[in-house]
Amino acid sequence: MPSVSDIVVIMQRNPNGVRFSDLCKVCDYYFGGARQSGSSHRVYKTPWVGDPRINIQNDGNMAKAYQVKQVLQAITKLEQKEADSNE
Numbered sequence: 001m002p003s004v005s006d007i008v009v010i011m012q013r014n015p016n017g018v019r020f021s022d023l024c025k026v027c028d029y030y031f032g033g034a035r036q037s038g039s040s041h042r043v044y045k046t047p048w049v050g051d052p053r054i055n056i057q058n059d060g061n062m063a064k065a066y067q068v069k070q071v072l073q074a075i076t077k078l079e080q081k082e083a084d085s086n087e
Helices: 004-013 020-031 065-085
Strands: 041-044 054-059
Touching: 004 020, 004 065, 020 041, 020 054, 020 065, 054 065
Parallel strands: none
Antiparallel strands: 041 054
16 A cells, blocks of 8 residues: 555656545545545645645546646645745
């Protein structure tokens, strides 16, 4: 079972080839549990208002590439925010 950091590397290399369950694992790690997961969508809370939003959707057991890219943008923004607060 790949670690979260391994999955993030896979996401960066090939956003089209990411399993939905792996994307959920990454989102749960960075943003906590989904605040909505009763439908086909899983929505995660972010510490900012607006984009990038974390709203992912299962597409035949694979994640949608544009949503993988949004999650990567959100992770980058979150890491930058944490780095700024540690300065």
